[in-house]
Amino acid sequence: MSTDRAPAAPSPAADEAPLRVLLPQILPALVVGAGSGLLFLGISALSEEFKHVLWEDLPDALGIGGYSSLWMITMLTATGVAVGLVVWKTPGHAGPDPATTGLGGAPIAPGAVPGLLLAGTLALAGGVSLGPENPIIASNIALAYWAGRRLAPAVPGIAWISLATAATIGALFGTPVAAALVISEALAGHPGPGSLWDRLFAPLLAAGTGAMTTQLLAEPTFALGLPPLTDPGWEDLLAALVIASAAALFGLAACYLFPYVHAAARRLRHPMLMLPLGGLVLGLLGALGGHLTLFKGLEEIKELTANIGGWSSGELAKLAVVKLVALLVAASCGFRGGRIFPAVFIGAAFGLLTQALVPEVHPAVAVSSAVLGVLLATTRQGWISLFTGAVLAASPAVLALLCLASLPAWLIVTGRPQLELDENGRSLR
Template sequence: MTAASGEPARTAGASAGAAGADSAPGADSAPAVRQQLMLAIPAVVVGVVSALVLFALDEVAELLEGVIWHQLPAATGLDPSNGFFIFTVLTLTGVAVGLVVWLLPGHGGRDSATTELIAPPLPLKSLPTLALVAVLALAGGVSLGPENPIIAINAGLLAAVIGRLFKRVPTQLTVMMAAAGTVGALFGTPVAAALVLTGIVAAFPRGGALWDRLFLPLASAGAGSVTMALLAHPTFELPLPAYDTVAPIDLLSGAVIASAGAVFGVLCVALFRVLHRFYHGFGNPLLYIGLGGVTLGLLGALGGEITLFKGLAQMGELITNAGSYSGWQLLSIFGIKLLALAVAGASGFRGGHIFPAVFLGVAFGMYANVLVPSVPLTLAVGAGVLGLVLAISRDGWIALFVATLVTGSVVVLPLLCLAILPAWLIVSRAPEMVVAVVPDRARPSWPWRRPPA
């Protein structure tokens, strides 16, 4: 997934995970069966709680979204698709998030632009405001997903609780289990969590076989997935045409679309890094997040409701109404959403990049299908998702998994495994969608005063 704030943060995240593995009983060799079974109890608890917290945060965000985008317009006679209404809501969302980050205790936790998906736990005092700014962004239509904030919330909360109830469980291991449980709940399957963590735990020189090290995170991911399935039915699969037969030309088509998507993803990352320096140059959160809200409002007014929010429901809307979009409309939706993702991530909003990257991939794949109708829509969408998610997340496993999940086709998977090879060559030496952590500075007394250099 998205890396941390440059190499130092990546190292911190990896060392945190490594410490978790090495601190667990039996780190130098395969852990005993009894140890695994005993630790499976807190692992399942972590998974269940992670899913419950995710469900609660989603429900609150959807409730607030309904008030802002449905009840308020119905009561006032306003049109929620009107450009001025969209601009106003996103601007006010930026102001609200900026005030929380500037003034309230905890200051909204870490800036998601500088944080690994799996990072050291936040102190408990940071979690309420992190949850608040995440809900405001999700409900207000900001083009970010919930993955970074909710993993940070679950990791911080469960590290504190498990640290008291199960003192033998290392904090780093709890963080990994919380991340696994949350990812399993987000994607509706523990496979996603296994892919996220495989690259981390495989780098550990000790700790037994790979599956010994994945045992507890997978227990947590499985519990999180089942819990979320009982509460809701999360799905990324789109109603795409069946893809049953592979044509030789599809090998080339998939590789070209995935590579082109990766190029646009790299451009998004480069723009994100430039914009981060620009927005944060204003110094005060109220200024740079508020300005980010204004920019998102202008983009939203230009692109319409389809370009707002994390993109999960919107990509379903795109596919359902595929025949009603021209190539230029799809290209404009793609371009505006790409800009919105770069702005939202750079201007201090808390949120993840994976969900909007999937939307971008769907829109790009649909455009490729309109441009060359002989390319099967399912293959085009899968390859588009593969390239965009790969470039933005820098994680090949997740890119392959999400692309296959979106298409719902196992037949397309071998083609994607080949298409990812040239796409990876494009992104492997490109900049990552992360920035270096800005050192703490004196917090200014007034929003127009910049902190000292």
């Protein structure tokens, strides 16, 4: 999913003192940052409660296994029906086609926000292989833009988009670093007056506020508990180079297939056909791959990496392939959700597969390199891919390996199709 269209932060006018320009940005950045974090936490908590009811309380009351094949097929199909009704009947139809959206972008109409949040919450709770990032970011952008243009009409609209994007990314990752990297990458394509830090000031403050809101109320962690890499050698570098490149090729397979799967789903035309049928297919895939291939993938990654050495290469290959197909189906059929978190699961499963085939490869190198490769292929964002791979490994020594491993992987993916389509259903490159 491309973030090439993420808005650049506004820059101070060349003839104004930076202090006089930056100080008035503090309060809006704090408000947008806290509000974005609270909306993310609220939707996350609601989806988790609903998930608990659907996958634990209800099957227990019926005497059915929560992750039996029958229940997975039933629940995913029912989720498709529920999301289809939301997309069909709510104002704004829950936003634009999710296959054509990435992180950030132009604000949607405020009236579409309730439907988008409801569709995203149902997908998260129902086991759809998508993450929360796209609906939450789109909703925060729409609300910040709508309120900002009314309360402070003199402020450029792009400023509110930039603040909401940075704040939500900070809240999602629990750190402003990811947001700073994304915004810096956007600024690289939009040069303007003022120093980089002047232009990053308000988005970074919003991202920090969003991250602290999440940290104080939820204490998220992305560390997987992988064995630390303390003394990398040449063999680790070779492994990182090979695994990242192979994972990038694996991720590109999804990018090449995406427009064809999307076109097949669009032939059904109506959301009450696309989404229930998509839910049925996802349920069948869940029955094939097991419960780890359901949901956004973050908790499932932790369960996967908690048993390193306990998975056969065949099991890990099945997990990676089934999750990749589930991501394609979910994104193509109109389920509202993001594609980063499932892509991370795919990368982790692919990395553990390589480690199972070649046990001499360090687990931290295998997982982080594979996640890097898959994210480079699907997002085309170098900084965010490096950041995610390094955070999952929680080992500073891995970062140097990932920087070098990203270079051949980038040569493989650059100019190739991304996991995002234009309005005509063609792949972005």
